[in-house]
Amino acid sequence: MDFKKENSAGYLVNHMARLFAKELQHHIAPLGIVVGQFPVLLELWLKDGVTQKDLLARIDVEQATLANTLNRMERDGLIKRTKNPADARAQLIWLTEKAAALRNSAYESAQNVNSQALQVLTEPERAQFMDYMRRVISGIRSS
Amino acid sequence: MDFKKENSAGYLVNHMARLFAKELQHHIAPLGIVVGQFPVLLELWLKDGVTQKDLLARIDVEQATLANTLNRMERDGLIKRTKNPADARAQLIWLTEKAAALRNSAYESAQNVNSQALQVLTEPERAQFMDYMRRVISGIRSS
DNA sequence: TATTATTGCATAGCTTGCTATTCAAGTGTA
DNA sequence: TACACTTGAATAGCAAGCTATGCAATAATA
Numbered sequence: 001m002d003f004k005k006e007n008s009a010g011y012l013v014n015h016m017a018r019l020f021a022k023e024l025q026h027h028i029a030p031l032g033i034v035v036g037q038f039p040v041l042l043e044l045w046l047k048d049g050v051t052q053k054d055l056l057a058r059i060d061v062e063q064a065t066l067a068n069t070l071n072r073m074e075r076d077g078l079i080k081r082t083k084n085p086a087d088a089r090a091q092l093i094w095l096t097e098k099a100a101a102l103r104n105s106a107y108e109s110a111q112n113v114n115s116q117a118l119q120v121l122t123e124p125e126r127a128q129f130m131d132y133m134r135r136v137i138s139g140i141r142s143s
Numbered sequence: 144m145d146f147k148k149e150n151s152a153g154y155l156v157n158h159m160a161r162l163f164a165k166e167l168q169h170h171i172a173p174l175g176i177v178v179g180q181f182p183v184l185l186e187l188w189l190k191d192g193v194t195q196k197d198l199l200a201r202i203d204v205e206q207a208t209l210a211n212t213l214n215r216m217e218r219d220g221l222i223k224r225t226k227n228p229a230d231a232r233a234q235l236i237w238l239t240e241k242a243a244a245l246r247n248s249a250y251e252s253a254q255n256v257n258s259q260a261l262q263v264l265t266e267p268e269r270a271q272f273m274d275y276m277r278r279v280i281s282g283i284r285s286s
Numbered sequence: 287t288a289t290t291a292t293t294g295c296a297t298a299g300c301t302t303g304c305t306a307t308t309c310a311a312g313t314g315t316a
Numbered sequence: 317t318a319c320a321c322t323t324g325a326a327t328a329g330c331a332a333g334c335t336a337t338g339c340a341a342t343a344a345t346a
Contacts, residue, residue: 003250005185009257009269010163012276015203017160018333019283020153021302025334036302042148053324060158065303067326072301089311089324107146114152120282121275126152129279132264132272133155139263140162161303164332168304179332196294208333210296215331232294232341292343301334306327313322 020117027109031102036069037078038110044079044095045103051090060141073099163260170252174245179212180221181253187222187238188246194233203284216242 005011021035028034033041039059044050056066070093073079078099081091118126148154164178171177176184182202187193199209213236216222221242224234261269 001247001250003185003188003253005182006277007273008253009261009273009276010167010253011182012273012280013156013160013163016276016280016283017156018203019280020156022334023283024153034301039148039154042146045146051324056324060161061302062304063325064305064327069302071326087312087324091325104144107144110146110151110153116286117279117283118152120278125275128271129275130150130152130155132268132275133152133159134149135263136260136272137155137159137162140159140166140260143259165304177331194294199294204332205334206295207297207335210294212332214296230294230342234295288346290343290345293341295339295341297338298336299334300336302332304329304331306329308327309325311322311324313320315320316318 020113023113023117024110027113028106031105031109032076033078033099033102033106037073037076038106040066040069040073041078041095041099041102041106044093044099048095049092051084051087051092053090055093163256166256166260167253170256171249174248174252175219176221176242176245176249180216180219181249183209183212183216184221184238184242184245184249187236187242191238192235194227194230194235196233198236 024038025035028038039061040055043055043058052063052066052070055070056063059066061069070079074081077096080094080096082094084090084092118129121129167181168178171181182204183198186198186201195206195209195213198213199206202209204212213222217224220239223237223239225237227233227235261272264272
């Protein structure tokens with residue numbers, strides 16, 4: 001049998017993801033945040049004062065992964081946690097001032113990385129590429 | 144400003160890569176190998192008896208990442224290392240019988256994961272998707 | 287030839303992801 | 317009400333990625 005990595009979707013996807021992550025890392029390092037915190041911040045910038053469970057419903061990572069990321073974010077002064085009056089097992093997660101202030105710069109960094117990475121594609125190709133990715137993602141998730 | 148993760152290429156790429164990796168992991172676990180070893184095995188199935196440097200030239204990961212992966216592969220009985228007569232700093236890396244025997248099953252697993260993941264796309268769409276990924280990868284790498 | 291620079295790898299230490307397990311708090315039921 | 321079940325989160329332990337640094341062997345040069 002024959003197998004060429006350049007013809008393997010999985011190989012390309014993995015490679016591309018590492019390149020994207022490395023790029024974003026470089027762009028956001030000056031803000032004092034790291035890539036794994038990005039998805040969490042995106043949700044909290046939309047709405048904070050939520051539980052870990054709420055976040056988990058919006059981010060497709062395992063619960064343990066999120067718990068660890070939140071611990072590092074607390075350590076780094078990006079979030080604070082308060083008691084949840086409704087349920088003593090859960091806590092409410094809040095952005096600190098510091099983290100709230102980073103929003104626009106972070107958005108901008110991500111946009112820059114995205115548009116730089118996709119600059120080899122024409123505008124319609126970009127749209128198609130995004131569409132393909134969304135379809136592949138939901139295809140795998142629903143299989 | 145506004146930012147929607149579903150419209151962020153980086154977000155989608157990362158998500159897709161984790162889904163692919165998880166799928167492949169499940170498929171190859173019965174073979175006794177794990178995803179990080181896959182790129183190394185692909186190269187060694189083509190040609191073994193090479194140095195770490197040779198491998199590094201063919202796989203786009205950092206040298207330290209490769210060194211650690213090779214250590215785990217040796218621990219797991221997938222590779223053996225012998226002295227390099229030409230240079231005492233380097234060693235030659237060889238597949239074990241066990242690892243050599245896995246080739247066809249591993250190829251098949253990867254093919255299955257790929258085709259299952261891309262089954263939501265038509266044949267021409269798949270080709271286009273692969274083309275986009277290759278272009279994006281080389282675009283980022285050469286920037 | 288002795289010293290300096292380069293090269294091939296290894297190691298330390300971190301993040302981000304995973305699975306599996308544990309634990310305390312809340313819920314439901316005999 | 318007591319017991320069992322469920323649920324929210326934490327923890328342990330591993331893989332795979334990264335950067336930074338160290339070290340011994342080789343190569344280059346004063």
